[in-house]
Amino acid sequence: MTHFSPLNRRSFLKTSASGLVAATAIGRSRQAFAAEPIHFATWSAAVDTVKSHIAAFEAKTGLKVEYSNAPFAQYRETMITKFVGKAPVDMMWVSDSWLPEWADAGWLAPIDQYKNLTAYNADVDDFCNASMTYKGKQYGLTYYTDYMAFLYNADLLQKAGFSAPPSSWAEVAEQAKAIKAKGLSQYPVMIALAQESWLIEFISAMLFSHGGRFTDDHGDAVMQDPTTGAVSTLKWLVDAVHKDKILSPSCVETGELAGLKTFSSGQHAFALIPKYRLRTLNDPKQSQIAGHVKLALMPKGDKGSHATVGWMRFYGMTPRAQADATRAADTVKLIEWFGGKADGDYRFQKLLFKDIGAGFGVKSLFKDPEMRAIYATYGDVDLIGQQQSLARKKDVVTTWFGEWNDVNGAAWQQAILGKTSPEQALKASADKWTALKKQG
Amino acid sequence: MSAIARSARPPRTGLGASYDERSAFVLILPLAGVLLAVAVFPILYSFYVSLFSLKLTRPQRVPFVWFDNYAAVFADPQFWDAVQRTVAFSVIAVVAISVLALLVALLLNEDFPGRRVLSAVLLIPWAIPYVANALMWKWIYDSNYGALNGLLYQLDFINSYMVWLGDADKTLPLIANAFVWKEVPLATILLLVGLKTIPSDLYAAAKVDGANIVQRLFHVTLPALAPSFALVIVYETMMAIRHFDLFFILTEGGPGNASDVVAWRVYVETFRNLSFGTGAAMSYILALTTLALSYIVLRTLARRI
Numbered sequence: 001m002t003h004f005s006p007l008n009r010r011s012f013l014k015t016s017a018s019g020l021v022a023a024t025a026i027g028r029s030r031q032a033f034a035a036e037p038i039h040f041a042t043w044s045a046a047v048d049t050v051k052s053h054i055a056a057f058e059a060k061t062g063l064k065v066e067y068s069n070a071p072f073a074q075y076r077e078t079m080i081t082k083f084v085g086k087a088p089v090d091m092m093w094v095s096d097s098w099l100p101e102w103a104d105a106g107w108l109a110p111i112d113q114y115k116n117l118t119a120y121n122a123d124v125d126d127f128c129n130a131s132m133t134y135k136g137k138q139y140g141l142t143y144y145t146d147y148m149a150f151l152y153n154a155d156l157l158q159k160a161g162f163s164a165p166p167s168s169w170a171e172v173a174e175q176a177k178a179i180k181a182k183g184l185s186q187y188p189v190m191i192a193l194a195q196e197s198w199l200i201e202f203i204s205a206m207l208f209s210h211g212g213r214f215t216d217d218h219g220d221a222v223m224q225d226p227t228t229g230a231v232s233t234l235k236w237l238v239d240a241v242h243k244d245k246i247l248s249p250s251c252v253e254t255g256e257l258a259g260l261k262t263f264s265s266g267q268h269a270f271a272l273i274p275k276y277r278l279r280t281l282n283d284p285k286q287s288q289i290a291g292h293v294k295l296a297l298m299p300k301g302d303k304g305s306h307a308t309v310g311w312m313r314f315y316g317m318t319p320r321a322q323a324d325a326t327r328a329a330d331t332v333k334l335i336e337w338f339g340g341k342a343d344g345d346y347r348f349q350k351l352l353f354k355d356i357g358a359g360f361g362v363k364s365l366f367k368d369p370e371m372r373a374i375y376a377t378y379g380d381v382d383l384i385g386q387q388q389s390l391a392r393k394k395d396v397v398t399t400w401f402g403e404w405n406d407v408n409g410a411a412w413q414q415a416i417l418g419k420t421s422p423e424q425a426l427k428a429s430a431d432k433w434t435a436l437k438k439q440g
Numbered sequence: 441m442s443a444i445a446r447s448a449r450p451p452r453t454g455l456g457a458s459y460d461e462r463s464a465f466v467l468i469l470p471l472a473g474v475l476l477a478v479a480v481f482p483i484l485y486s487f488y489v490s491l492f493s494l495k496l497t498r499p500q501r502v503p504f505v506w507f508d509n510y511a512a513v514f515a516d517p518q519f520w521d522a523v524q525r526t527v528a529f530s531v532i533a534v535v536a537i538s539v540l541a542l543l544v545a546l547l548l549n550e551d552f553p554g555r556r557v558l559s560a561v562l563l564i565p566w567a568i569p570y571v572a573n574a575l576m577w578k579w580i581y582d583s584n585y586g587a588l589n590g591l592l593y594q595l596d597f598i599n600s601y602m603v604w605l606g607d608a609d610k611t612l613p614l615i616a617n618a619f620v621w622k623e624v625p626l627a628t629i630l631l632l633v634g635l636k637t638i639p640s641d642l643y644a645a646a647k648v649d650g651a652n653i654v655q656r657l658f659h660v661t662l663p664a665l666a667p668s669f670a671l672v673i674v675y676e677t678m679m680a681i682r683h684f685d686l687f688f689i690l691t692e693g694g695p696g697n698a699s700d701v702v703a704w705r706v707y708v709e710t711f712r713n714l715s716f717g718t719g720a721a722m723s724y725i726l727a728l729t730t731l732a733l734s735y736i737v738l739r740t741l742a743r744r745i
Contacts (some may be wrong), residue, residue, distance in 0.1 A: 077711060080496050101497050186600065195694040250583035252695035253606035262584050399497065403713050406693075414696035417608050 037064035038327070038334050041079065041092040043072040049355045053348050057337045063330050083107040083318075090321035090331045093143055096131040096312040100399045103134045109322040110137035114332050117141050120340050120362075128361035131312035131393045140314030141339030144352055145361035147310040147391040148205035149275040150299060155292040156184055156269045165270075165296035167306075169210070169236055172270055172299050176246035179269050187248040189240060190268035192259030193416060194252060199409045202272050204309035204394050206233045210301030214396045219437065221430035226423070232301060234415050234422035241416055252413045264288060275384065279357040282378035295383055298390070310391030312361065315339045359388070400436035407432040490720035497714050509721035518697075519705060519722070525612060526701040530680035532616040533623070537676050538669065540620065541627030546661075548628070549635045566625035574689035577618040581605050581690070605691055608698035615686050615699060623679065627672045634668030635661070670741040674734045681730050702726055 042050060047069060054065045066088075070078040076098055082089055083105070094102065102108045111117050121129050124142055132140045152165045160179045166172040176188035191202055207214065212229020216222045223230040240247035248254070254262070256274070263271040264280070264287035273281070280286050281293040297306040315338055321331040338348045346365060352358040353371060365371050366385040375381035396404065408429040415425035457465070493505045513519050548559055565573070580587045581604040589601040605611055638661065646656045662669075684703040687693060693700040693708070706726060710719025 077714070080714060084496055084499055105497055105499055195692050248583070248603070250603040250606040253583060253603070253691070258582075258584070267584075406708060406712065410694065410697050410700070413694055417606075417696055419608060419696055 035064065036088075036327075037066040038321075038330050039066045039088045039090045040068070040334065041082070041089050042067070042069045043075040043093060044069045045072065046352055046355050046358070049348075049351050053338065053342070053351065056342070057334060060343075061330075061333060063333070065334065080107075088320065089318050090327060091315060091317055091334055094140055094314055094316040096314070096393065097397055097401060099132070099134050099139060100397060100401070102316070103137075103139060104399050106319060108139050108316045109319045110139055111141070111317060111332075111335070112138050117332060117336060117340065123362055123364050125310075125361045125363060125388060125391070127310045127391050127393050128312050131310070132314050140316045141335050142349075142361045143313040143315055143339060144349070144358040145310060145312045145388075146274050146276050146359040147388055148201050148272055148298070148308050149278065149387065150270070150296050150308075151263070151273050151278065151281065151293055152270050152296055153263075153266065153268065153289050153292050154294050155289065156188075156266070160184055160269070165294070166299050167297070168300045169206075169304075170302075173236075173240065173244055173246060176240075176269060177244055180246055185267060185269055187246060187267070188269040189247045190254075190259050190263050190271040191237070191247060191251055192254045192256045192272075193237075193413065194255040194258075195406075195409045195413060196255050198256040198274075199412070200394065200396070200405055201274070201309055201311060203233070203412060204396075205272060205298060206236070206301075208307040208309055208392055209298040209304045210236075211304035212301070214394075215433070219398065221433040221437075223433070224423070224426045224430035229301060229303065230426050231422050232303075234412060234426060236301075237412075237416055238418070238422055242418060249417075252416055275387070276357045276359055278379050278384075295379055295387065297383070297387055305390070306387070307390050307392055308387060309394060310388070312393070396433075398437075400433075400439070404429075404433050404436050486720045487724060489716055490724055492717045494717040495713075495715045505717070509717045510725070512718060513721050513725060518700070519702070521697065522700050522702045522705045525699065526681055526703070529612050529616055529619075529683075529701060530677055532613060533619050533680045534673060534676045536616065536620045537623050537627050538672060540624050541631050541672065542665075544624065544628045545631035545635055546657075548632055562625050562628060564625075565622050568622065570622065570685040571689065573618065573622050574686045577614075577621075577686070578690055581614060606695050608695055611691060611695065611698040615690055618686050618690070619680065619683060623676055627676060630672050630675075631665060631668050634665045638664040666741055670738055673741075674737050677733055677737065678730050681733070682726065 040054070050069075051067065054067055057063070058065060075093075076095075079089070079092060079102075081087075083102075094108065099108070118138060120141060121138075125145070128142055128145050129138070131145075132138055132142070150165075154165075156179065157163075157165065157175070160175070160182055162175055162178075166175050172189065179185050179188040191206075193199060193202060204214075207230055210229040210233045212223075212233055214221065214223045214230065222228045225231075237247065241249050241251065259271065260273060260277055260280070262268065263273065266289045275295070278293065278295060282290050284290040287293070298308040300306060315335045317328075317331055317335060320327075322328045336342075340346070342348060346360070346362055349360045349362060349365060350368075350371065353360060353365075354374065360371075366381065372381050375384060396408075398404075411420075411425040411429045414420045415422045420428075490509055491504060491506060492502050493509070494502050544562065548555060548562075568576070579585075583589065583601055583603045583606055586601075586604065588604065589598070592598045593601065604614055642660050642664070643656060646660050651659060682703055683701075684707060687699050687701060687704045688707070691699040693704045702722070703726070706719055706722045709715050709722060713719075
């Protein structure tokens with residue numbers, strides 16, 4: 001006969017302790033057998049597209065990927081905190097603006113030794129390859145790229161009697177004044193010059209098209225030199241606000257997104273806007289001027305060209321991933337899956353382009369019939385490609401870029417507000433650059 | 441010590457402390473531990489950090505620099521410009537809050553129909569989180585589609601939309617206005633509590649002495665409100681000097697440097713430039729200045745009370 005014996009405290013503790021030991025042992029043995037996943041960090045863009053592409057990678061290779069993302073506004077700080085805290089990160093999205101900082105700190109590993117990755121360079125735009133290269137070493141594979149575009153409202157130009165967009169900044173001012181005089185727009189030009197991360201892209205685009213530079217080949221400041229184009233660029237902006245009144249004084253508080261909204265509401269004739277916004281601007285659901293927004297080559301300054309600024313985001317790899325041969329090989333596979341070809345096709349770049357209109361740095365995709373057909377619904381694909389081939393990387397991307405960028409942005413705004421002259425503003429910017437360069 | 445007090449004292453143990461004293465010590469130990477971990481340690485650690493040239497983007501080089509960070513901050517003209525703007529912002533904000541709160545408190549101290557509803561409505565700005573408040577004012581001040589321009593235009597006060605936050609001369613007063621709107625309710629409550637504690641006998645005596653309403657305000661109400669005013673001024677000065685949210689959301693220190701105040705400098709130095717050493721030094725300077733100002737205000741007003 002068996003009889004019921006109630007669980008006393010001692011036996012309960014014994015049973016619990018043995019259960020805990022057994023569970024820990026099983027957990028450890030499982031961990032020992034399961035490979036550690038590839039830790040992949042991005043900012044919060046196209047999250048579902050990224051996840052689906054990861055799922056396809058996992059299904060094909062049997063490897064596991066631990067995916068995390070953070071908002072772009074806090075991404076740099078988040079990643080640096082992770083690096084300093086030695087959190088596990090193998091692969092991540094990197095902005096070209098952070099490359100020197102992250103490479104010098106030892107948070108990024110060069111990928112030159114992986115020939116299957118560098119083999120893609122031949123099919124990538126030159127400025128993209130240059131944007132991923134630092135001190136002669138390549139640090140990634142292309143995620144997406146874009147450039148600052150000069151867009152115009154063709155309907156407004158037609159109403160003003162212009163049959164073609166301006167090809168120089170002098171013509172922009174002339175046409176804008178005519179449009180203003182006819183009462184078609186209070187401020188025909190829209191350039192968003194608020195103190196935000198976009199500001200350097202806007203002013204670099206104008207600077208390059210004026211034939212200007214911030215720094216010379218040795219990395220020394222030349223922005224203060226009246227012959228190098230920066231002064232004439234800033235003077236054009238000051239005149240546009242104060243003399244010609246074709247650019248609103250509120251440009252210094254207008255961010256990229258707010259500028260997009262006002263341009264899409266039909267308030268302006270010309271705008272500097274990132275090229276990928278062209279799709280939104282010609283979408284009737286999102287824009288009141290859909291169908292009328294066209295891209296023109298960046299207007300030229302007196303001594304300039306149709307050059308513009310381009311930026312680059314790429315897949316980088318950490319020294320942690322590179323330290324272990326197996327982990328490095330797995331990470332390289334994932335980088336190629338995203339930044340190169342997946343199953344023989346630039347699948348992720350195409351997905352991104354279809355999903356959010358993100359530009360690509362891969363030259364052959366401009367010849368892809370599917371991509372051309374999509375581009376053709378809202379833009380001139382050949383002109384888009386031509387402008388991209390004239391894009392240049394920023395000449396101020398250094399370890400001290402962020403610190404200088406704040407001072408430079410404030411200096412340009414001071415001049416545009418009329419609080420200081422363009423020459424004084426650029427001298428202040430150059431002085432800060434020189435001081436920071438000295439500190440290293 | 442008297443015999444009664446000696447006899448009331450709990451018996452001592454061999455360790456020199458009574459059972460009650462040791463019990464009390466044990467009971468407050470967890471709380472003291474938590475306070476040490478979450479308050480005292482971070483404060484001391486941030487001071488320790490301020491003595492290093494700690495820049496997160498340069499993790500291999502973190503030299504101990506004694507007080508060089510403090511010296512660098514004091515030698516930086518940008519810091520002193522930011523101090524000037526902080527003082528201007530704080531003066532505008534604290535004066536406006538004190539005057540408006542006094543007027544509203546005097547109003548709410550009277551009996552009239554709808555007083556309770558008005559009191560409840562007054563609390564709404566106070567209940568709105570700072571970030572939401574900042575976003576709301578960003579919409580109001582926007583030069584292209586803002587409510588302020590829309591209102592003034594419809595009322596025919598302006599012929600075309602004005603530039604508000606983008607005009608460097610208007611930026612600080614406009615941010616101060618948004619700050620005042622949020623802070624007036626709390627200041628009003630503090631002053632109203634003070635008003636309620638003034639004995640009615642004082643007013644009766646003043647009336648008997650022939651004092652009119654203005655004389656009663658200056659000779660009875662305001663002197664009696666001095667402790668409440670001290671509280672309002674100290675609290676609002678501390679809030680204004682350290683305020684960050686509105687500067688972050690409305691202008692990010694711009695346009696140009698128009699709203700580059702000390703709290704914004706601390707943020708830029710610490711979280712954008714990732715210079716934790718200099719950022720910590722600036723934070724200490726800001727905290728000690730606030731403490732000193734509060735002490736001076738309290739001492740000055742206490743002498744007059």
